[in-house]
Amino acid sequence: MLKFASENQYYIKMDTKKEDQINIDALYDKGYEYQMDEEWAEAAKCYKEAAEHGHVKAMEALGELLIGDISEENHEKGLMWLNKAADLGDADACFALGDYYFHGYGKKPNKRLAKKWWQKAIDRGHEGAARFYLKYC
Secondary structure, eight states: OOEESSSSOEESOTTOOHHHHHHHHHHHHHHHHHHHTTOHHHHHHHHHHHHHTTOHHHHHHHHHHHHTSSOHHHHHHHHHHHHHHHHTTOHHHHHHHHHHHHHOTTSOOOHHHHHHHHHHHHHTTOTTHHHHHHHHO
16 A cells, blocks of 8 residues: 655555655655756666655666666566566556656567556557657657
């Protein structure tokens, strides 16, 4: 069950204290700052810690960061995190999974899976997913 802390942040654990949620949000925010400064390893550390504490947007951000890496092992970890976030309702993660399967990123593209994930993103309110769905599917 999800606990909504704000409009954009939600958590897996119902027993997370408000102070802990703020710290988890701060970890996510710090990861974002590192990512904007192109400090990928530091961003990944912050996102991973926040994701492990149930921060869904950190799961999505970490997944995208890992998929952007060259290593096949990181692609698999990235897919795992994106799937976790998507399973918890994150529209951006659904969109990213659609993009991943459409382009293939080291694997054969799978338009059927791309279409599936873009449709889920649309269903969850992602504004750009419909454009991709109509253009490519």
